[in-house]
Amino acid sequence: MVALTDEEKAMRDGRDGDAVAAAMDLLIRYADALGAEQLCETRNVAGTNTQPSPAKTKLFEEGGWSKAFSVISLDCDDDIEVPQMKVPTCQLQHGFGNDALGIMPYSERNIELQAGAESFYSSKGVNVLATCTPYQVGNLPTYGEHIAWMESSAVVYANSVLGARTNCEGGASTGSASITGRIPCWGNHLVENRYGTHLIESGLRMTGFQDWGMFGYFVGDMVQEARPVMIGDLGQPDLADLKHFGAAAASSGGVEMYHIPGRTPDAPTLEAAFGGAAPPESLHYGEAERRAIYDSLNSIGNSEDVDFVLIGCPHASLEQIGRVARALEGRTLSAGTELWVMTPRALRAVSDRNGWTATIERAGGRVLTDSCPAMSRVAPAGTKVFATDSAKQAHYLPAILGIEAWFGTTEECVEAAVTGRWRGSLAPAAVVR
């Protein structure tokens, strides 16, 4: 049984109201299921309350957002009043908002419902960042900070690249954390569970964004939920590269934490990555493995007529938007093809100022926010074949929308949008001799 402090017992026993008591009850059941010995304090929660879903809409219609929060975010059937968030809490990506109106077959009712939810939750203190990449727009945890985040791509980024500590939380655990400031102290919160378990030796230097995504997809498939340590002459990744790498590893597997010695903060050295233990025998990533991953990500593509191109999964960085704008400068999209760049609203504001949004829109593309086709289960009307530079989106969207997928570089995707044809091919690997 999880050991509680006096403060936590008081919350459990109702001192701070029914909602907080219900949240503590959920956290205790959850901690006991995990076998956690205690809870840890957190002042940084990233969860999701605002996106409409069929189940949530039904609850809202029965008893408003309080009912939806109680059942979904606290796993409680009682009528409760939602208190102010106790600790800083942000809303991750959700459904499409107003900027989707009229340009995609997305339910106006959902846009309306979500706008109402946004008003409700912001009045309760939730910061509506509306992105899967809160670390790009104002929520950057510090090294060693205990946080309670959802969104697998954000969790792996926070643990590995930032050195913050979080498990892959869910709706009920983040909901409960937001009004108690507690989360089970288990798994990635404990130093002994953060050391590497697998060694992956790459014989290839990463040539860019696409390579990092394929490498991540390979690593996730190899280690599943374990903690890989990558070595080799990988080259210097940037934010977008590691955002892609982690998201891919969390899609083909369940990677929540990895180390790249000399690059990520928990592992200044190979020895540190394994906590002083002898590294296990290494798994190899070479040309054959890279080719197999590329083929796997393209196995659902058949028709070369591309209807739809998606950039920005996880939400595009400024540099990614700039690359798309440069590739589209002075060009026009094929009449039958749409191109969407997904990014946080805060970054779109910068894209607007830089003139990138105008360049992309002049070509016939769009810079959209808050959501993505997979989250909102929507693509341009009639889409049968889509292309993306994201291994994660190529992994999920075919299942969610029943469409074909092509995976390539950002530039190949832009070309497909301009010509309406998929002409991607795998560039030669940079083999390290």
Add this chain to the structure above:
Amino acid sequence: MTGATRAQQLVLRGRGIVPGRVEGEALVSHETISGWGGIDPATGTIIERRHELYGVCFTGKVLVFPGAKGSSGWSGFFQSTRLMGTAPLAMVFTNLTTKAALGAIVTRVPTVTELDDDPVARIATGDLVEVDADNGLVVVHGPWSQACHPQ
């Protein structure tokens, strides 16, 4: 109950993490399961195209699987199966993670994990299985592969 039937019982001992006791037909996945992008809560089916159980419905079954993978929406998607009446009857899984633990809790179905033998290897789809999460037991009634269980 005949002696022969009794002899075919297999008892796995583990830890119950969501209480309750039910009996039903097993649906065994040898691969991990995704929630978001992996299942459709409206129909209670697996929708991941690369998955061995693509198109198979888990509603009312004892879902036996190695663990959860993918998005943190896992628990929310399984919670939706409860709210939409398509939930599995019980869960039995090998690898305890936050996604699977929280998912089982909010699905509110009897769940056992940390078993003394691999449930995915020892239970077959179609087996009659009793999940006694109050006592951390999974009792498997035949039929199951004799090759794996020489008497």
